[in-house]
Amino acid sequence: MILTININGISLENIINHFKKYLPLNNEEIQALTSRITERKIKRRQFLLQEGDVCKYFTYIQSGCFKMYGVDDKGVEHNLVFAAEDDWISDISSLHRELPSKLYIEAIEPSVVLQISKGDLWYLYTNFPKFDRNFRVIIEDKYIELQERLLQTFSATALDRYERFMDQYPHLANRLPNTQIASYLGVTAEFLSKIKNDRFKK
Amino acid sequence: MILTININGISLENIINHFKKYLPLNNEEIQALTSRITERKIKRRQFLLQEGDVCKYFTYIQSGCFKMYGVDDKGVEHNLVFAAEDDWISDISSLHRELPSKLYIEAIEPSVVLQISKGDLWYLYTNFPKFDRNFRVIIEDKYIELQERLLQTFSATALDRYERFMDQYPHLANRLPNTQIASYLGVTAEFLSKIKNDRFKK
DNA sequence: AAATACCCTTAATGTAGTTTAAGGGTAAAG
DNA sequence: CTTTACCCTTAAACTACATTAAGGGTATTT
Structure with a gap:
């Protein structure tokens, strides 16, 4: 029915x-x-x-x-x-x-x-x-x-946490400003900007 | 019955x-x-x-x-x-x-x-x-x-988290070694020792 | 009684992330 | 079309915490 x-x-x-x-x-x-x-x-x-x-x-x-x-x-x-x-x-x-x-x-x-x-x-x-x-x-x-997030917060670097977030929540990743993601990861927007950039320079 | x-x-x-x-x-x-x-x-x-x-x-x-x-x-x-x-x-x-x-x-x-x-x-x-x-x-x-713990981890200092832990879990506080509490708080035992001592010196 | 294993502390040095400040970009509001 | 409000980035100085190393205490094992 x-x-x-x-x-x-x-x-x-x-x-x-x-x-x-x-x-x-x-x-x-x-x-x-x-x-x-x-x-x-x-x-x-x-x-x-x-x-x-x-x-x-x-x-x-x-x-x-x-x-x-x-x-x-x-x-x-x-x-x-x-x-x-x-x-x-x-x-x-x-x-x-x-x-x-x-x-x-x-x-x-x-x-x-x-x-x-x-x-x-x-x-x-x-x-x-x-x-x-x-x-x-x-x-x-x-x-x-x-x-899992709490464990990550203790044991992983901000870059690891960022990459994991982007992998795990693709439906969120591309519609959130970095300021909001930074706040979720527990870092400042400035620091997030830095580590994303450092990653490409390697 | x-x-x-x-x-x-x-x-x-x-x-x-x-x-x-x-x-x-x-x-x-x-x-x-x-x-x-x-x-x-x-x-x-x-x-x-x-x-x-x-x-x-x-x-x-x-x-x-x-x-x-x-x-x-x-x-x-x-x-x-x-x-x-x-x-x-x-x-x-x-x-x-x-x-x-x-x-x-x-x-x-x-x-x-x-x-x-x-x-x-x-x-x-x-x-x-x-x-x-x-x-x-x-x-x-x-x-x-x-x-609540995740929020605290982001927004409070290690000393705040320590004091809150001791208040909130009195039945655990006095039977756990500081090494274990430090690991729970997300700091090293050395740093926990330091902040506990700094607190008394004030 | 000695040895091993934890546990706690102190202190020097190192580092991840913050703060402050500044400049430039883009989208929404007037 | 201009203004306002966010947003992103760079860079220098700073801080909270980690790392390493060392010494002493106490409990458990041998």
Whole structure:
């Protein structure tokens, strides 16, 4: 059978296909999910979350690109993650504990997102265990990424980390300015510029 | 009613209480879990996992303490996590993907662990959704910890990170040698020694 | 009791990455 | 068409941390 994949004018095809990579949703689960989703269009430089706010949503990105970052006491931004189309972004710490976030989530490009509120997400978890399963696997994959990155940060040079980033995230590499990549790698834009240049001179 | 909490001479009280912090297990779930658990006594310096091995188990620590670390191409160890009693440890990446691990898990103290094999864990996930839920929350908490640590690594000095570690993990702080803490903080033991001393001289 | 293996510290020297400052490029906004 | 705002690069001085080397302490092994 074929399902309607536009409800209230919201295109839901992407998110439904997204879950097919895990345990695919049945019609009842799709209905439960899609009736709890809000679509938002986000402009470049617009924030989904700012320091001090409590994070209210788990956000699926239909199109566009976001960065989540913290700002240190000198005012320097440190990018924790990028997330583009068909990915999730949220400050899970703030969402779970309902405490003010220390982070910002900001659009790098004009974007369209689908958001689920914490209450709705809890409803889905409680009534449809498949969401527990799917989000367990999603978060496990993110945990693995983060752990590999932490190890790299300790054990590899900035150039190694840069090359690995370019290999691992080709869909991000060519649309992000070097300032943002530098902040993700944990170096200044000046230093990134230097090591990229040194590499060619060899 | 009161359950037997020793099966085949294995003390299961701790792990059952552990799950009470999340969604507590009912008798059927306890039975399913405990019949799939293997107890092992581990000596100091003994490995649960070595680089090149495929990680086969999710491990609950009854007593003792472990470190998980990677070794860089210069042979230097970098501690990713410590885990002590009433905590879990595993290389989730290797466990999931069934690929050789790049990490070591080594006992820092004589320890007793309860292990669940990947197959048994998948059985529990499939037949008792509560395990999906509980492990989702467990891994989410670990993700939050890791994310905070990564941000700190970028934005705080080694002294800040040291003081924060001592505050946050008092149950680890006083039983770990400084060499191990230095490796966790991402600095050399020599430098840690220096900054601790500089602090007092002020 | 001696020997080995860790562990902690101090200090000199070396280096990866920062800071500051400056100049030039390109895209968006008026 | 000009202005503003980012973005990228170069280069010099600076700083946080690494490396090497050495000495002393304490626990574990022989």
